[in-house]
Amino acid sequence: MNVTALVPLAVVLPLFGAGLAFALGRSARAQRVVSLAVLALMVVIAAVLVVQADANGPQVVNVGGWDAPLGISLVADRLSALMLLISAVVALSVLVYSLGQGVVEYGPDTPLSVYHPTFLVLVAGVANAFLSGDLFNLYVGFEILLAASYVLLTLGGTGERIRAGTTYVVVSLVSSIIFLTALALTYAATGTVGLAHLAGRLDELPDAVALLIQLMLLTAFAIKAAVFPLSAWLPDSYPTAPAPVTAVFAGLLTKVGVYAIIRTQTLLFPDSALSDLLMWAALLTMVIGILGAVAQNDIKRMLSFTLVSHIGYMVFGIALASDAGLSGAIYYVVHHIVIQTNLFLVAGLIERRGGSTSLERLGGLAKLSPVLALLFFVPAMNLAGIPPFSGFLGKLGLMQAGVDDGGALAYALVVGSVATSLLTLYAMAKAWNRAFWQAPNPVGPRETTDLHRKPVRPDSPEPAGRLATVAMRGALAGPAAGLALVGLAMTIFAGPLFALTDRAASDLRERTPYIEAVLPAGAP
Amino acid sequence: MSANLTLVALVGVLFAAGVYLLLERSLTRVLIGVILIGNGVNTLFLVASGRAGRAPIVGLNEVDEMSDPLPQALVLTAIVITLGVTAFLLAMAYRAGQLHEHDDVQDDVEDAVIRRRAERDEASSTYDDSAGGTMDEEGADEPAGVGSGGSASPGAGPGRQVGPEGESR
Numbered sequence: 196m197n198v199t200a201l202v203p204l205a206v207v208l209p210l211f212g213a214g215l216a217f218a219l220g221r222s223a224r225a226q227r228v229v230s231l232a233v234l235a236l237m238v239v240i241a242a243v244l245v246v247q248a249d250a251n252g253p254q255v256v257n258v259g260g261w262d263a264p265l266g267i268s269l270v271a272d273r274l275s276a277l278m279l280l281i282s283a284v285v286a287l288s289v290l291v292y293s294l295g296q297g298v299v300e301y302g303p304d305t306p307l308s309v310y311h312p313t314f315l316v317l318v319a320g321v322a323n324a325f326l327s328g329d330l331f332n333l334y335v336g337f338e339i340l341l342a343a344s345y346v347l348l349t350l351g352g353t354g355e356r357i358r359a360g361t362t363y364v365v366v367s368l369v370s371s372i373i374f375l376t377a378l379a380l381t382y383a384a385t386g387t388v389g390l391a392h393l394a395g396r397l398d399e400l401p402d403a404v405a406l407l408i409q410l411m412l413l414t415a416f417a418i419k420a421a422v423f424p425l426s427a428w429l430p431d432s433y434p435t436a437p438a439p440v441t442a443v444f445a446g447l448l449t450k451v452g453v454y455a456i457i458r459t460q461t462l463l464f465p466d467s468a469l470s471d472l473l474m475w476a477a478l479l480t481m482v483i484g485i486l487g488a489v490a491q492n493d494i495k496r497m498l499s500f501t502l503v504s505h506i507g508y509m510v511f512g513i514a515l516a517s518d519a520g521l522s523g524a525i526y527y528v529v530h531h532i533v534i535q536t537n538l539f540l541v542a543g544l545i546e547r548r549g550g551s552t553s554l555e556r557l558g559g560l561a562k563l564s565p566v567l568a569l570l571f572f573v574p575a576m577n578l579a580g581i582p583p584f585s586g587f588l589g590k591l592g593l594m595q596a597g598v599d600d601g602g603a604l605a606y607a608l609v610v611g612s613v614a615t616s617l618l619t620l621y622a623m624a625k626a627w628n629r630a631f632w633q634a635p636n637p638v639g640p641r642e643t644t645d646l647h648r649k650p651v652r653p654d655s656p657e658p659a660g661r662l663a664t665v666a667m668r669g670a671l672a673g674p675a676a677g678l679a680l681v682g683l684a685m686t687i688f689a690g691p692l693f694a695l696t697d698r699a700a701s702d703l704r705e706r707t708p709y710i711e712a713v714l715p716a717g718a719p
Numbered sequence: 720m721s722a723n724l725t726l727v728a729l730v731g732v733l734f735a736a737g738v739y740l741l742l743e744r745s746l747t748r749v750l751i752g753v754i755l756i757g758n759g760v761n762t763l764f765l766v767a768s769g770r771a772g773r774a775p776i777v778g779l780n781e782v783d784e785m786s787d788p789l790p791q792a793l794v795l796t797a798i799v800i801t802l803g804v805t806a807f808l809l810a811m812a813y814r815a816g817q818l819h820e821h822d823d824v825q826d827d828v829e830d831a832v833i834r835r836r837a838e839r840d841e842a843s844s845t846y847d848d849s850a851g852g853t854m855d856e857e858g859a860d861e862p863a864g865v866g867s868g869g870s871a872s873p874g875a876g877p878g879r880q881v882g883p884e885g886e887s888r
Contacts, residue, residue: 364811
């Protein structure tokens with residue numbers, strides 16, 4: 196079998212699964228089987244693609260048999276395949292978690308029939324965005340995943356979710372419009388939207404026109420990635436969604452934006468005039484994001500702010516535009532997808548156990564549930580960058596790249612990332628002390644705002660049978676523990692992983708492997 | 720390539736009106752703004768496609784006389800996407816109207832709580848372990864409209880529209 200056939204499968208399979216799950220909406224069990232099977236297959240496909248792309252160069256499929264400058268191509272190079280793999284792993288974990296949550300909290304007979312299809316559509320959109328070799332197809336991928344995310348964020352249509360969803364949808368729409376406008380201008384200026392084709396043609400444009408296109412694309416992606424001046428929407432909208440939805444959003448959606456920035460900056464605008472601007476954006480994202488996190492009183496909101504803050508590290512690596520910087524950024528993206536998703540899943544567990552995610556209401560959880568304490572402690576320390584963990588390795592790689600660069604701004608960023616790391620540790624320690632170590636709170640969990648409301652129907656019956664309950668508890672804690680283990684594995688296999696990201700980064704900087712794979716006959 | 724100035728001017732007008740409406744607080748007006756800008760972008764694609772020509776069918780017309788088919792394909796895709804998003808925004812505006820009897824974009828409650836606390840320069844209530852600080856009374860002025868989690872999503876398809884469920888009615 197031809198391995199390149201797997202590339203479109205990564206997009207088509209979840210879409211097909213979504214249709215099937217929607218048709219099977221009446222049977223919760225069938226939906227679960229379909230979603231699990233599709234995502235498990237995705238992990239396998241993505242793993243094969245990583246191996247193939249690493250061994251044999253970018254895997255290219257020209258959809259419909261039309262060759263590259265005319266047709267749409269899907270490309271799995273080292274970066275895309277790696278991102279696809281880690282996204283599939285995270286999506287699978289979150290799905291298992293939401294299965295556990297769905298059965299425990301809503302009872303086995305009352306599932307949300309729309310959840311599974313939408314989740315699969317989201318995964319298809321993410322896969323399409325990662326694999327797209329065409330700027331317009333990238334836009335379509337974004338729209339697929341955004342449309343799915345609108346539905347997931349407003350699931351249930353409660354007042355608080357509609358409020359948060361409104362902000363999210365409007366901001367996302369603005370970003371999409373900017374992207375689409377940039378596409379129209381790109382086509383007007385160059386007559387193509389294929390990435391590989393554009394790479395050659397943008398070089399021939401007058402500097403001012405290319406700069407305009409670059410700025411518009413960067414703005415659109417920076418809104419999606421939540422880079423500082425454009426990040427205010429994120430901590431407002433994410434925390435209100437159900438725990439698994441927040442987890443998958445935090446892990447994947449912003450990283451798709453980061454991926455798009457990496458792809459366009461390296462392939463289309465290699466001699467970027469905007470490196471300094473990106474450095475400033477990275478510094479402000481880090482520092483202002485983490486200062487926001489320190490002020491928060493709610494674990495989910497605090498995690499949302501750390502999410503914004505740590506996007507700054509990735510932008511830092513991109514702005515350096517060196518092999519080491521890009522490699523560090525890619526490693527950090529992979530690390531951060533896993534850890535941030537993990538922390539949001541644990542926040543969901545805390546909400547279930549303690550009845551709230553507000554630090555005002557929690558307390559004494561370490562005694563109540565030592566396993567939960569461990570599940571929180573490991574990724575929290577990983578995020579803060581305590582030495583043996585992957586967070587430390589990622590930050591170290593970026594800082595080394597910053598020192599190698601040697602510029603004053605790069606040094607300022609190195610200092611900024613150390614400060615951000617320390618403040619992350621402070622925020623995590625604060626959450627740890629107050630939720631886990633502090634004596635049980637005399638105020639206790641009680642009715643507060645919708646944000647702190649436990650998403651449990653008070654009258655929902657526990658599933659019958661003790662065995663079923665135990666299995667479902669396992670389905671909740673298992674993915675969190677699994678992701679923590681993936682995070683640890685990224686420390687143990689840091690050598691091979693960093694070697695892979697190094698190769699991916701040098702591919703990106705050279706540009707030729709990508710361009711030659713898509714346009715073997717050269718650009719017309 | 721010669722650009723059509725009338726179309727360019729139209730794009731400018733559509734964008735200006737759309738941006739003005741986007742900055743409004745009512746979701747319905749935002750929606751109209753999105754539609755206007757969406758049409759502006761579609762027109763921009765028409766500008767990008769160059770002069771009009773004959774149908775781009777090989778064998779029927781000379782290649783020199785054909786119009787550029789790609790922007791038309793892109794515009795069609797963009798129109799379909801805008802349609803879907805418009806439907807979703809309408810459903811959301813309707814739901815917001817059901818819950819609050821208006822569809823204005825609201826402020827972030829938790830953010831306001833933290834901002835007020837910063838203005839008064841106080842720590843959170845449990846900081847010094849003395850129970851029941853002032854922050855606990857803050858909950859009183861937070862908006863209602865907090866019901867049990869509904870079981871369906873708006874826009875989930877015909878027959879799945881969520882009823883009012885008695886929330887804030």
